[in-house]
Amino acid sequence: MSSPAAAAPITAQAFKSDYKPIWCPGCGDYSVLSSFTKAFAKLQLLPQDVAVVSGIGCSSRIPAYTTCYGFHGVHGRSLAAAAGLKLARPDLTVVVASGDGDGYSIGGNHFLHACRRNVDLTYVVMDNHVYGMTKGQPSPTTEPDWDSKLSPGGTGLRTFNPLVIALAAGANFVARAFAGDPNGTADLIAEAISTPGFSFVEILSPCITFRPEQREWKQMVRPAAVTYTNDAARAARRIMTDDGMNIGVLYKGERKPYQPPIGKGKKNPSDLETEFAL
Amino acid sequence: MSTKKSVKKATKKPVKKAVKRPVKKTVRKTAAAPAPKRAAAKSVPVASNAEFMAHAYAMEAEAAERYAEFADSMEVHNNLEVAELFRKLARIEQIHADQILDQMGWKHSPLSSVNVRWEGMEGPETADPTELHYLMQPYHALQIALLNEKRARDFFANLAKVTKDPGVRKGALEMEEDEAEHVRLIEEWLKRTPKPDANWHADQDPPVLSD
Numbered sequence: 001m002s003s004p005a006a007a008a009p010i011t012a013q014a015f016k017s018d019y020k021p022i023w024c025p026g027c028g029d030y031s032v033l034s035s036f037t038k039a040f041a042k043l044q045l046l047p048q049d050v051a052v053v054s055g056i057g058c059s060s061r062i063p064a065y066t067t068c069y070g071f072h073g074v075h076g077r078s079l080a081a082a083a084g085l086k087l088a089r090p091d092l093t094v095v096v097a098s099g100d101g102d103g104y105s106i107g108g109n110h111f112l113h114a115c116r117r118n119v120d121l122t123y124v125v126m127d128n129h130v131y132g133m134t135k136g137q138p139s140p141t142t143e144p145d146w147d148s149k150l151s152p153g154g155t156g157l158r159t160f161n162p163l164v165i166a167l168a169a170g171a172n173f174v175a176r177a178f179a180g181d182p183n184g185t186a187d188l189i190a191e192a193i194s195t196p197g198f199s200f201v202e203i204l205s206p207c208i209t210f211r212p213e214q215r216e217w218k219q220m221v222r223p224a225a226v227t228y229t230n231d232a233a234r235a236a237r238r239i240m241t242d243d244g245m246n247i248g249v250l251y252k253g254e255r256k257p258y259q260p261p262i263g264k265g266k267k268n269p270s271d272l273e274t275e276f277a278l
Numbered sequence: 279m280s281t282k283k284s285v286k287k288a289t290k291k292p293v294k295k296a297v298k299r300p301v302k303k304t305v306r307k308t309a310a311a312p313a314p315k316r317a318a319a320k321s322v323p324v325a326s327n328a329e330f331m332a333h334a335y336a337m338e339a340e341a342a343e344r345y346a347e348f349a350d351s352m353e354v355h356n357n358l359e360v361a362e363l364f365r366k367l368a369r370i371e372q373i374h375a376d377q378i379l380d381q382m383g384w385k386h387s388p389l390s391s392v393n394v395r396w397e398g399m400e401g402p403e404t405a406d407p408t409e410l411h412y413l414m415q416p417y418h419a420l421q422i423a424l425l426n427e428k429r430a431r432d433f434f435a436n437l438a439k440v441t442k443d444p445g446v447r448k449g450a451l452e453m454e455e456d457e458a459e460h461v462r463l464i465e466e467w468l469k470r471t472p473k474p475d476a477n478w479h480a481d482q483d484p485p486v487l488s489d
Contacts, residue, residue: 020353020354024412026409034343180408183395183399206408218408
């Protein structure tokens with residue numbers, strides 16, 4: 001323990017805004033918000049040095065609930081905005097918040113290329129296997145036999161496996177977390193931020209309104225039995241053969257992040273105008 | 279801070295005794311959404327009184343934070359009666375946390391809350407968010423609080439059993455006594471609180487109606 005006489009550390013509270021979150025009572029996203037703020041505090045970041053970028057959906061409300069810079073952007077396009085921000089301002093810690101609909105469906109293609117580019121971002125996807133904000137449509141991670149009024153008998157469609165896709169596309173850090181474990185999730189987010197390159201953290205975040213059975217997740221999740229590997233093929237095999245309930249860091253690579261030199265080749269507006277002159 | 283001093287401080291009369299649970303006048307009753315069984319958190323290994331008190335602080339602070347989140351959530355959903363009850367519970371837990379700081383002479387906990395880890399996923403007094411419902415009534419909220427106080431009591435009882443440090447054992451036994459008192463107070467509070475009727479969650483315009 002540190003000395004009690006030491007200066008007061010930055011607390012998670014410093015990252016919470018005055019806005020009260022608008023989510024259903026019991027939503028896992030409350031805990032994820034808490035994990036965000038705890039991770040920032042753990043790393044002793046300052047709110048003005050962090051940007052939280054999001055798309056559209058329940059999870060994408062998060063930027064407003066922090067005191068960091070925030071950008072609540074276009075559906076599925078959070079990674080594009082975040083990559084631009086990070087390349088222009090590499091001094092900022094950029095964290096991207098998304099959900100399984102925003103991130104894997106509408107933003108699916110951005111997801112692939114963000115992994116491939118390996119810009120130094122942390123991508124946190126709150127996965128509840130449903131479109132909650134629009135009242136319960138199946139998402140890419142919804143089980144094929146999930147029966148509901150909007151998908152009678154289930155969609156019958158194979159689920160998207162985001163962790164394996166991330167590995168195949170080149171993400172440098174892959175982890176799975178559970179919203180009901182806010183301190184453990186905070187550790188994973190902090191580790192993701194500290195790992196250079198594109199870090200992907202998938203958080204199982206129950207939607208108890210449309211998927212009340214997800215309350216059982218807290219009995220089902222478990223720490224991954226083996227430590228992470230830096231071999232993407234081995235990590236992919238492990239992920240493809242688990243039941244989706246192993247939590248922890250699953251892969252950590254050593255790819256160098258993409259970051260073009262800042263300042264070099266920078267042009268002033270009049271130079272740019274000449275390029276467009278007819 | 280010397281260990282000796284911290285032992286002495288840690289074993290003073292109950293940290294939490296000074297605070298009485300407020301008596302809620304309006305009371306209803308339920309059972310429709312009984313708080314689930316959650317395994318009592320096993321004891322975390324603590325090697326000294328200072329570490330023990332730092333964990334006790336973290337436990338109270340986490341509980342306060344969670345109740346405050348619940349209050350915000352209920353307020354947003356216009357369930358003001360339950361919001362006020364959770365707000366009250368948050369205040370009480372925060373007072374308990376602050377008392378630990380006072381007792382130890384700390385301005386802030388030497389063990390940052392972001393570094394505290396429990397054997398379970400959350401602290402022994404931290405409420406489970408999946409038990410909330412936007413139409414819940416005070417009785418439901420008190421059931422949640424009762425479960426948490428019982429878990430806290432069991433946590434300290436277990437710690438007192440397994441610790442090898444006499445000072446930690448004494449402190450844990452005192453805390454256990456405090457938590458047992460809180461259990462008793464909430465049980466009394468529940469007796470004065472009407473149970474909600476069987477249709478407490480009925481909503482003519484439910485959010486999950488998708489057609």
